[in-house]
Amino acid sequence: MTLQVKDGTFRYPLSREPILEDINFHVEPGELLAILGPNGAGKTTLMRTMTGLQQWSSGHTEIDGVNLKDMSPREIGRTIAYVPQARSVVSLSLSGLDMVTIGRAAHLGMIAQPGPAEESMAWETLASIGADHLADMPCGNMSGGQFQMILIARALVAEPRIMVLDEPETGLDFHNQMVVLNLLQHLVREKNLVVVMNTHYPAHAIRIADKIILIDRVHRTRFGPVDEVMTEENLGDIFDVDLRISDIEHGDRRVPTVTAIDVRPR
Amino acid sequence: MRPKSLIPMPTYAETSPVEQTGVAAPPVVGRRRPAAGRGWAESFVVSGRLRVWFVLALWGLLIACALISVMAGRYSISLPEILRALGDSVSGQEFTDDRVGSVLFGVRFPRTVLAIFVGAGLAVAGAAFQSVFSNPLATPDTLGVSAGTSVGAVLALIFSWNLLGVQALALLFGLLAMAVTVSIARHRGKTSIVMLVLAGVIVSAIANAVISMLKLMADPTSKLPEITYWLMGSLAGVSFSSIALGVPLIVLGTLGIYLLRWRLNVLALSEDEARAAGLNIRVLRPLVIACATLITASVVSMCGQVGWIGLLVPHCARMLVGNNNRLVIPVSLLLGAAMMLLIDTLARTMTASEIPISVLTALIGAPMFILLLRKTGGNWS
Ligand SMILES: Nc1ncnc2c1ncn2[C@@H]1O[C@H](COP(=O)(O)OP(=O)(O)OP(=O)(O)O)[C@@H](O)[C@H]1O
Ligand SMILES: [Mg+2]
Numbered sequence: 001m002t003l004q005v006k007d008g009t010f011r012y013p014l015s016r017e018p019i020l021e022d023i024n025f026h027v028e029p030g031e032l033l034a035i036l037g038p039n040g041a042g043k044t045t046l047m048r049t050m051t052g053l054q055q056w057s058s059g060h061t062e063i064d065g066v067n068l069k070d071m072s073p074r075e076i077g078r079t080i081a082y083v084p085q086a087r088s089v090v091s092l093s094l095s096g097l098d099m100v101t102i103g104r105a106a107h108l109g110m111i112a113q114p115g116p117a118e119e120s121m122a123w124e125t126l127a128s129i130g131a132d133h134l135a136d137m138p139c140g141n142m143s144g145g146q147f148q149m150i151l152i153a154r155a156l157v158a159e160p161r162i163m164v165l166d167e168p169e170t171g172l173d174f175h176n177q178m179v180v181l182n183l184l185q186h187l188v189r190e191k192n193l194v195v196v197m198n199t200h201y202p203a204h205a206i207r208i209a210d211k212i213i214l215i216d217r218v219h220r221t222r223f224g225p226v227d228e229v230m231t232e233e234n235l236g237d238i239f240d241v242d243l244r245i246s247d248i249e250h251g252d253r254r255v256p257t258v259t260a261i262d263v264r265p266r
Numbered sequence: 267m268r269p270k271s272l273i274p275m276p277t278y279a280e281t282s283p284v285e286q287t288g289v290a291a292p293p294v295v296g297r298r299r300p301a302a303g304r305g306w307a308e309s310f311v312v313s314g315r316l317r318v319w320f321v322l323a324l325w326g327l328l329i330a331c332a333l334i335s336v337m338a339g340r341y342s343i344s345l346p347e348i349l350r351a352l353g354d355s356v357s358g359q360e361f362t363d364d365r366v367g368s369v370l371f372g373v374r375f376p377r378t379v380l381a382i383f384v385g386a387g388l389a390v391a392g393a394a395f396q397s398v399f400s401n402p403l404a405t406p407d408t409l410g411v412s413a414g415t416s417v418g419a420v421l422a423l424i425f426s427w428n429l430l431g432v433q434a435l436a437l438l439f440g441l442l443a444m445a446v447t448v449s450i451a452r453h454r455g456k457t458s459i460v461m462l463v464l465a466g467v468i469v470s471a472i473a474n475a476v477i478s479m480l481k482l483m484a485d486p487t488s489k490l491p492e493i494t495y496w497l498m499g500s501l502a503g504v505s506f507s508s509i510a511l512g513v514p515l516i517v518l519g520t521l522g523i524y525l526l527r528w529r530l531n532v533l534a535l536s537e538d539e540a541r542a543a544g545l546n547i548r549v550l551r552p553l554v555i556a557c558a559t560l561i562t563a564s565v566v567s568m569c570g571q572v573g574w575i576g577l578l579v580p581h582c583a584r585m586l587v588g589n590n591n592r593l594v595i596p597v598s599l600l601l602g603a604a605m606m607l608l609i610d611t612l613a614r615t616m617t618a619s620e621i622p623i624s625v626l627t628a629l630i631g632a633p634m635f636i637l638l639l640r641k642t643g644g645n646w647s
Contacts, residue, residue, distance in 0.1 A: 053538050077544015084538055094531060098314070098590045105532050106544025111525040113592060119314055138588070158543075 001079065001161045003027045003050070003194050007059035010049045018057065018219070019045050025213060025223040029161075032188045032195045034205035034226075037215030038239055043198040044085050044166055046215070050196075051080050051164050063162070077106030081155035085166035085198070093140035096131070096150050097122055103157035125157045126150075129179060144171045152180060162194040163187060170200060181208055206230050206245070206256040214238050240264045310587050316597070324600040328382075331607035335378045338615050341369055376504045378607065380513070384501070384565050385575060385606025387516040389598040391558035392576025393583070394523045397530035397591055398554050401459045405576035406562040409462070410469030412573070414443020415559075415566040417473050420480050420493055422567075429511045429567060437563035443469050444559055456537075498622030499570035501610050512568040519561035523595065526554060530591040572623050574631030575602055581638055 008023035019042045027033045035043050048054050050061045052068045061068040063079060071079075081103070094102075100122040101114050108114065126132045131149040139147055148171055155163060168184070169177045185208045187193045199205055205212060205226070212229040214222045216238040222229060232245050235258070242261040247254040310320045337343050343366055351367050354360070361367030388406065395404040395411075406412045418439030422432040450465035451457040477497070484490045523530075532543050533551060540547050565572060583597040609630065613621045 048538065051542070053541055073541065073546040074544045077542065080542070082538070082542035084536065084542070094589050098531065102532050102535070102543055105529070110529070110550075113528050 001029060001064050001194060002062075003162055003196070004062045004065075005050050005059065006062065008049065008056050008061070009058045010045060010054070011057050012045075020049065020219060020221070023059070023221055023223075025211070027194050027196060027211060029192045029194055030188055031210040032184060032197070032208055033211045033213065034209035035196070035198045035213045035215065036200070036202060036205055036235075036238070038217050041215040041217060041238075042219050043215060046213070047082070047164055047166055047196070047198060051082055052076055053082070074106055078158070079160060080162045080164060081158045081160035083151050083155045083163075083165040083168055093138050096126065096134035096137050096139060096142070099139050099150050100126055100135075100153045100157055103154040106158060122153070122157050125153045129153055129156070129183060145173060145176060148172060149176060152183070156183075160193070163196070165195070165197045167198050167200060169204060177204075184208060202230065202235055202243075202245075202258040203256050206258065236264070240266050311593065314590070314592075316587065316593055324597065324604075328600050328604045328607075331604040331611075332378055332382065335381060335607045335611045336370070336374045338611050339369075339374065340615075341365075343370065343374070372505070376506050376509055377501050377610065379506075380501050380504045380509055380568065381606045381610045382603040383509075383513050383516045384569060384572060385579075385602040385604070386599045387520050387561040387602075388565055388572060388575040388606070389579035389583075389602025390520050390523050390595060391561040393580035393591065393594055393598045394530060394554050394558040395576070396580060397534040398551055398558075399457060399462055400534040400536075401457075401462055402581070403459065403463050403577070404466075406558070407466075407470075407571075407573050407576065409466040410443045410447045410473060411440050411559055411562050412566060412571050413470040413473035413477075414446075415440035415563045416497060416571060417443075417476050417480070418563070419567045420477055420484075420497075423493055423496070424480060424484055424489055429508055432567040433512060433515060433564055436567045437560060439473075440559045440563040440566075441556070443473060444555060495622075496570045499572045499624035499627075500613075500620065500622055501569050502614070502620055504568065508568065512564050515564040516561050519557040519559075519564070520599070522557035523554060524599070526550070526557075527591045527595040530554065530595070534591075569623065572606075572627060574627040574635070575606060578631050578635055578638075579605055581635075585638070 004026040005023050008020060009018050010020040011018040023046065025033070035046060037043050045054075049056055052061065052071075055069075063071070068076065093099075097119070101118055103125075104114055104118045104121065108118070123132065123135065126135055129149060129152060131146070131153060134142065134146055134150060137146070139150060142150065148168070152165070152168060155165070163184075165184070169180045172180060181204055184195050184197065188195050188208075188210075197209075209226050212222075212224060212226050214229060214234060222234070230245070232243060235241075235245075236243055241263055244259050244261065245256065246259070247256055310317055333345070336348060337345065347363065347366050348370065350362055351370050354362055354367065355371065392405040395406065395409060396402055398404070399409075415436040416439075418435035418437070419432050421439075422435040425431070427435070447462070447465045447469045448457070450468065451462040453461065481490060481493055484493055529545065529550060532540050532545050533547065533554065535543070537547065579602040580594060580598045583594045583601055587593040587597055609623060609626050613623055613626050
């Protein structure tokens with residue numbers, strides 16, 4: 001399924017300047033799009049708008065040529081899975097497994113209850129990302145990173161065609177960061193999904209992304225393939241940081257690294 | 267049953283991230299949830315379901331409370347007498363004991379039936395409000411719905427409308443109060459726990475002021491005592507005919523919430539998450555609110571304000587079985603019915619004259635709630 005945004009402009013109610021203006025991009029199945037930019041640039045805003053959680057002021061999102069507005073909430077729920085950035089756990093929290101099972105909601109009828117099939121799907125998904133020890137823990141007792149793994153499992157269990165993740169690896173330990181990156185790479189390469197992620201780690205983007213959107217502090221965007229966009233010059237400009245991009249060789253693998261040298265005066 | 271296999275994924279946790287060159291790895295198969303229950307509610311819940319003995323115990327409690335409610339009273343009736351009277355009525359004979367028959371069918375049975383539906387309904391309505399607003403303090407009382415419905419009911423009483431009219435006007439004002447509360451509390455598309463409760467306090471205050479004005483205008487010889495007594499809440503004086511008018515609405519609301527009970531888990535998440543899960547929250551949220559308000563309105567029009575049940579019972583249920591509404595709703599339903607039966611029985615047997623229900627629910631409910639709060643630290647997660 002192709003995800004495409006055409007001439008997307010978004011402004012928050014009561015604000016004069018649009019946060020996002022004339023955004024155009026498209027992601028094909030088997031491609032990973034990473035969105036980078038400083039805090040407050042509008043990354044979360046872009047994700048929420050392109051997935052229909054809030055409406056474009058003008059322009060629109062298309063999935064396989066169909067305007068998102070013409071799809072039912074249920075259809076959208078089956079197609080797109082969204083992992084939010086907010087890590088706040090609501091009161092009255094569920095156990096990890098119950099939380100993951102919620103991912104099946106779009107596949108179940110309005111008054112249907114999840115059965116053993118849903119439960120073992122949730123269970124296996126948790127196991128596949130190495131988080132099955134969280135199944136019985138109330139989400140309210142989890143650490144930020146543990147809860148993040150639950151949210152990722154909840155998105156996976158929905159069997160989406162498009163997965164949208166807001167800073168999925170932020171707050172995770174070194175191991176889990178790799179788990180999540182490998183998982184996303186797997187979903188894109190093997191399962192042919194469309195994956196869109198926000199990240200604050202340029203090295204992760206270079207490592208797994210195919211396409212990039214950079215958003216700078218004044219909300220200007222640049223969209224393109226990873227090797228065109230992720231240059232020292234571009235990154236230095238949008239983050240106001242002097243940095244170096246290099247590769248570390250390991251056997252026949254090359255792992256990209258991005259090292260910040262110092263801040264530039266704004 | 268073989269679980270439907272999910273998109274097979276490599277076991278990332280078991281491969282070293284450095285060694286892993288590509289993405290191909292064997293899929294996870296056959297890892298199933300172990301048989302153990304879930305930690306904090308292990309004794310009552312097993313792999314996501316209530317244990318059979320626990321369900322039987324809840325039903326047993328309800329039946330016991332119902333029996334006590336039927337037998338106890340100024341005129342106490344024994345179990346054999348009840349059975350004999352029931353037998354008589356089924357076979358269409360004259361009652362063996364006329365007095366037992368008329369007390370049972372004229373007073374005790376209707377009252378017991380009403381208590382069951384009122385308790386179950388209010389408990390379920392409370393649990394539903396708590397989920398929809400993801401707010402452990404949301405109940406018909408705290409949201410101002412009870413007070414709002416009372417305004418409608420008092421108005422209808424002044425107009426001397428029949429029960430159906432009372433219910434309709436109560437529902438209308440209940441929905442109105444709900445809408446006002448939500449619109450006060452909503453800020454930038456979000457409602458905080460504190461804002462919602464504050465808004466509920468405000469709406470209740472306004473509604474109670476309106477009720478006081480209406481009382482001033484009501485006829486002090488006939489209407490005023492009726493309204494005052496009714497407001498304090500009582501299950502006295504119900505008949506099967508008034509039950510037949512009011513209870514179906516309670517059943518309707520409760521059934522709606524019962525059927526949607528798993529979806530309540532999703533509604534309790536943030537709005538973004540609920541929508542991302544494919545829920546049509548613009549339909550589902552108002553639907554659940556309408557069901558819970560319908561229950562409240564129907565209860566208020568039949569027996570006045572019965573406070574606390576909607577707060578207390580769902581929290582007891584959560585302490586027993588955790589926060590999954592799939593279990594909280596049925597447990598609240600049974601516990602609520604049992605609790606209402608007990609309170610009503612106490613209300614009419616403790617002293618020579620009847621004690622208003624709301625007095626008892628507050629006297630019993632408030633200390634119990636403080637105990638709960640102290641025990642859990644106000645933290646239900
Ligand atoms: N509901 C809102 N109303 C008005 N302005 C908002 C609202 N939400 C966010 N903004 C503004 O929009 C801008 C972009 O916010 P957004 O959350 O998209 O940033 P972000 O790029 O995701 O940042 P971060 O890296 O910190 O997550 C910010 O300047 C923020 O103040
Ligand atoms: Mg953000």
